[in-house]
Amino acid sequence: MEGTPTSRAERRRRTEERILSAARAIFAERGFQRTTIRAVAAAAEVDPALVMQYFGSKQDLFERAVRIPSIPPLDGELEPVEELLGRIGMKMGPLPQATLAMMRSMLTHPDAAEEVRGKLDGQVAQLADAIGSDEAELRAALMVSTMLGVTIAHQLLGLTALRDASPERIAEALRPSLRALADG
Amino acid sequence: MEGTPTSRAERRRRTEERILSAARAIFAERGFQRTTIRAVAAAAEVDPALVMQYFGSKQDLFERAVRIPSIPPLDGELEPVEELLGRIGMKMGPLPQATLAMMRSMLTHPDAAEEVRGKLDGQVAQLADAIGSDEAELRAALMVSTMLGVTIAHQLLGLTALRDASPERIAEALRPSLRALADG
DNA sequence: CATTTCGCTCAACATTCGTTGACTCAACGA
DNA sequence: TCGTTGAGTCAACGAATGTTGAGCGAAATG
Numbered sequence: 478m479e480g481t482p483t484s485r486a487e488r489r490r491r492t493e494e495r496i497l498s499a500a501r502a503i504f505a506e507r508g509f510q511r512t513t514i515r516a517v518a519a520a521a522e523v524d525p526a527l528v529m530q531y532f533g534s535k536q537d538l539f540e541r542a543v544r545i546p547s548i549p550p551l552d553g554e555l556e557p558v559e560e561l562l563g564r565i566g567m568k569m570g571p572l573p574q575a576t577l578a579m580m581r582s583m584l585t586h587p588d589a590a591e592e593v594r595g596k597l598d599g600q601v602a603q604l605a606d607a608i609g610s611d612e613a614e615l616r617a618a619l620m621v622s623t624m625l626g627v628t629i630a631h632q633l634l635g636l637t638a639l640r641d642a643s644p645e646r647i648a649e650a651l652r653p654s655l656r657a658l659a660d661g
Numbered sequence: 662m663e664g665t666p667t668s669r670a671e672r673r674r675r676t677e678e679r680i681l682s683a684a685r686a687i688f689a690e691r692g693f694q695r696t697t698i699r700a701v702a703a704a705a706e707v708d709p710a711l712v713m714q715y716f717g718s719k720q721d722l723f724e725r726a727v728r729i730p731s732i733p734p735l736d737g738e739l740e741p742v743e744e745l746l747g748r749i750g751m752k753m754g755p756l757p758q759a760t761l762a763m764m765r766s767m768l769t770h771p772d773a774a775e776e777v778r779g780k781l782d783g784q785v786a787q788l789a790d791a792i793g794s795d796e797a798e799l800r801a802a803l804m805v806s807t808m809l810g811v812t813i814a815h816q817l818l819g820l821t822a823l824r825d826a827s828p829e830r831i832a833e834a835l836r837p838s839l840r841a842l843a844d845g
Numbered sequence: 846c847a848t849t850t851c852g853c854t855c856a857a858c859a860t861t862c863g864t865t866g867a868c869t870c871a872a873c874g875a
Numbered sequence: 876t877c878g879t880t881g882a883g884t885c886a887a888c889g890a891a892t893g894t895t896g897a898g899c900g901a902a903a904t905g
Contacts, residue, residue, distance in 0.1 A: 485902060488852070508769035510694040514893065524854050529894060584817055585692035585769050594818050601822050615834050618822035619811060623838070626810015627803060633768055634778050638785050638802035650799050650842070654807070657837040669872060672882070698863065708884050713864060850903070858895075865888075873880070 496521040496528055500542040504578035509539055509586040536588070543578040543589075548596060550603060557607040558655045561624060562648040572632060580633060597621055608659045620658045627651065680705040680712055684726040688762035693723055693770040720772070727762040727773075732780060734787060741791040742839045745808060746832040756816060765817060781805050792843045804842045811835065 499520035503512045514535055518525040532538040552560075582589040604617035627647065631639045639647065683704035687696045698719055702709040716722040735744050766773040788801035811831065815823040823831065 483902085485851070488902095492852080510692075511769060513891080515891090525893085526855080526895080527853060530853085535893065581768050584765050584767075584813075585695060590818060594820060597814070597818070598821050601820065605822075612834060614822045615826055615830065618814065618820055618826075619831070619835055619838065622810040622814035622820070622823070623807045624810070625814060626806040626808070629768075629813070630781070630802065630806035630809060634774060634781070636778060636785065636802055636806070637782050638789075638798045639806070642799055642802075646799065647803070650796060651803055653841040654803065654838045657841040658834070667872085669881070672872095676882080697861085699861090709863085710865080710885080711883055714883085719863065846905100848904080850901105852899105852901085854899080855897090856895105857897105859893095861892080862890090863888105864890105865886105867885090867887105869882105869884075871880105871882085873878105875877090875879100 492521070492523060492527070493531055496523060496531060496538075497542050500538055501574040501578055504539060504542060505574045505581055507581070508578075509582040509589060514538075539578075539582075539586075539588075543575045543582075545573070545575050545579060545596070548600065557604055558620075558652065558659050561604075561620060561655060562652055564624070572628070577632065580629065597625070608661075610661045612661070616658045616661060620655055623651070623655065623658070676705070676707060676711070677715055680707060680715060680722075681726050684722055685758040685762055688723060688726060689758045689765055691765070692762075693766040693773060698722075723762075723766075723770075724772075727759045727766075729757070729759050729763060729780070732784065735791055741788055742804075742836065742843050745788075745804060745839060746836060748808070756812070761816065764813065781809070792845075794845045796845070800842045800845060804839055807835070807839065807842070 496517065500512075500517045503516055503520060512535075514528050515525045517538070518528050521528075528538060532541055579589055579593060583593040584590070600621050601614065601617045604620055605613040608617060627639075630636045631642075631647065680701065684696075684701045687700055687704060696719075698712050699709045701722070702712050705712075712722065716725055735741060763773055763777060767777040768774070784805050785798065785801045788804055789797040792801060811823075814820045815826075815831065
């Protein structure tokens with residue numbers, strides 16, 4: 478019907494997205510080291526060489542694939558605690574694959590570690606600025622660390638007590654704790 | 662002086678310990694995948710083949726090296742919250758290498774993940790039993806997750822806000838948060 | 846239609862790594 | 876002293892992996 482179903486630019490775009498999607502999924506599931514170009518290629522139904530041709534190297538593929546849709550800054554309309562709690566899943570669905578891939582790799586891939594540390598440091602700065610009482614930076618860091626720990630335990634490790642808890646219940650139970658940190 | 666400084670049993674014991682020590686250090690620094698038998702052998706000043714001869718396989722070496730000096734059960738003499746806080750560094754020094762190695766690997770090595778999940782589930786059960794009010798298990802899981810997150814952010818990621826904070830300050834700032842979770 | 850462009854595949858290379866088997870040499874027991 | 880044991884080394888294999896270059900065939904271009 479509409480134009481050639483397979484123009485060159487279109488094919489290229491689609492294959493590239495197929496590779497990126499497959500890469501995100503596998504990076505998220507296995508982390509950087511254990512993800513092989515061959516596995517990504519197979520999942521994308523493509524030759525391994527093509528992945529290299531498109532992205533240059535495994536490292537570059539990783540960077541392109543897990544480029545996190547940068548954490549939106551606190552918009553200040555909500556209270557910081559609620560803003561944070563919202564992020565545990567009340568408003569947004571499950572974490573994007575890119576984020577999971579990044580988290581999965583952050584303990585064993587130096588670049589991922591650096592990236593995550595930077596992102597978290599940014600969040601800490603914002604939060605500290607928002608709550609701004611005594612020892613704000615330390616307490617903000619603990620709030621962020623708490624979110625990190627809960628997310629890891631819930632999404633990556635699958636603690637049995639958290640596995641079947643709904644994000645809402647988790648957020649609810651977590652609220653007093655975060656508030657205690659925010660208020661001081 | 663005392664016997665031959667190099668009896669057979671003695672030499673064996675020492676070399677084995679030297680390998681295990683090197684393995685712990687490198688596993689803790691790089692995680693399971695990125696740790697090579699060759700690197701461990703080099704650090705222990707030994708031939709790679711000897712490592713295999715002693716421990717059979719990389720996986721076996723890992724299991725032997727990171728066998729955590731099993732987390733002591735809550736002894737019930739202290740309040741659970743204080744007990745947990747104590748573990749962040751007030752009483753004990755820095756975490757043992759074995760624990761760090763386990764944590765470093767838990768997101769990318771299925772066996773390590775399984776092990777850690779088991780250990781944490783155990784802690785959750787104990788804590789839930791100790792605090793035992795409404796939704797105890799969920800809240801206990803969140804307490805454990807918080808400790809996990811803070812430890813990761815502090816020891817493995819090195820969040821700048823936490824890097825130079827003393828364990829005492831961290832524990833102090835964290836107390837109200839954990840208490841909020843424990844009391845409900 | 847002829848020619849060029851380029852998405853894509855095939856086969857291979859170089860390296861790294863876990864693992865193995867033959868061998869060396871000092872400690873040990875008779 | 877002599878044969879045995881066992882700690883430790885050396886060289887190599889086999890598999891996996893990131894990466895590369897030549898080539899094929901269809902789409903674009905004139």
